[in-house]
Amino acid sequence: MKIAQIAPLAESVPPKYYGGTERIVSYLTEELVRQGHDVTLFASGDSLTAAELVPITPAALRLTPNIVDPIPYHMMLLEAVRQRANEFDALHFHIDLLHLPMIQDFIGRTVTTLHGRLDLPDLPPFYRCFGDHCLVSISDDQRRPMPPVNWGATIHHGLPADILLPRYDDGEGYLAFLGRISPEKRPDRAIRIAARSGMELRIAAKIDTVDRAYWENEIAPLVERHPNVRFIGEINEQQKAEFLGNARALLFPIDWPEPFGLVMIEAMACATPIIAFRCGSVPEIIEHGCSGFIVDSEDEAIDAIGLLRDLDRKLVRGAFDARFTAARMAADYVSLYHRLPGARTDAAWLRRQRGEDAELQIVA
The missing domain is CATH 3.40.50.2000 (Glycogen Phosphorylase B;)
Incomplete structure (x- = not known):
């Protein structure tokens, strides 16, 4: 055509x-x-x-x-x-x-x-x-x-299929947050989850002008308060494969009706499981217990971190190959x-x- x-x-x-x-x-x-x-x-x-x-x-x-x-x-x-x-x-x-x-x-x-x-x-x-x-x-x-x-x-x-290649080991073992710094994406949840779990959190995110005050007043102080949280900033496509592939899991703690959530399937392509809150498209994209875990609270997210060892990263990539x-x-x-x-x-x-x-x- x-x-x-x-x-x-x-x-x-x-x-x-x-x-x-x-x-x-x-x-x-x-x-x-x-x-x-x-x-x-x-x-x-x-x-x-x-x-x-x-x-x-x-x-x-x-x-x-x-x-x-x-x-x-x-x-x-x-x-x-x-x-x-x-x-x-x-x-x-x-x-x-x-x-x-x-x-x-x-x-x-x-x-x-x-x-x-x-x-x-x-x-x-x-x-x-x-x-x-x-x-x-x-x-x-x-x-x-x-x-x-x-x-x-x-x-x-x-x-x-070949733009983000899978890694089947646990990489550097940190939790990843990728996307935008905005209230509906809930980076504050990601920081609290990482702080309570004791795992390192790396945040690779864009800050739009409209969200600058939210970053400066609410999120930047949280980053400074927790030594296990690193803010990397906005990354390009080449950096994304390494950032997601080396992560133990992607945190997707959204609080809005997400229409799709591209980062979820990017993580799946890297064989990285997702811990996501039950909002918007999340139940359509993630197969609970296969490509990640769908949770309803920060307590459940922390519990899910403990279950990551039971997930086969090859199945995470397999879910991507089958559907996305x-x-x-x-x-x-x-x-x-x-x-x-x-x-x-x-x-x-x-x-x-x-x-x-x-x-x-x-x-x-």
Whole structure:
């Protein structure tokens, strides 16, 4: 198929540091190319891809200091897509909701993956207004707050099978926290769990401007108070494999309806088990007693640390291989593209490539 992938502009594809959505867009795009599809990626100009890149901005907006308002640049993105929309058999958006009024003329060939939380009061009336557009959830739990809409599928994220290689020993034996410093991610829980268990905790995390006060007033003093806690800061993809692979377990002590939680499957790819609180997508991702432990309190998390010795790290990696590869994710999306009511078939694309007349073909 000839497929357009439309990415946010906040980060490059893939991102240099933190950026879950852009990372998934990258994994999906590269796997679709590997599988033989003709893919065009609309993204920031510093993105790296085997697909055709349509650069909207010279660099990712988050790393461009003079960018104040991201909206004009996303309007430029939508105009670039509009100008080329007729070229594609399917158009896949990853930018939440800005595009929905624009795509009505070719809505039958479009799908939007919702990467964020949906329990916000302004979202239900918006999605009721655009109830005919095909949406993808990244977990079943993510759907719960939404009104009845046109759900095309739940498609869990996936990673390239060889991007994070497993380690089957216990590495350096520390607990890991990876992600963002924010109240809903609950690094304070991670610190208390480590302090009570007596294990070292290493925190590799991004601090957004909006969370700077939370870090300075609440988390930084906890880090200073506990000598077994180390704050490393934001790490890149190359550092992630070593950071997760050397850990005895990943702590995922969230306190919000996590739509997916990419770090959980990154840990699984490294054969590192997860101790996660029962929120959002966690029960869909973790197989309790196999890839980690699902807990409901800090006391249960400390008990789970004592059970880590009973987990076979090869089974943790096996759970990843069975459910969370990029190949599986791409196959799920291609299946959905073919089910779109206005999708053009591979045969139509081949005729267009040969310069023959190609009428729109409807896939039943």
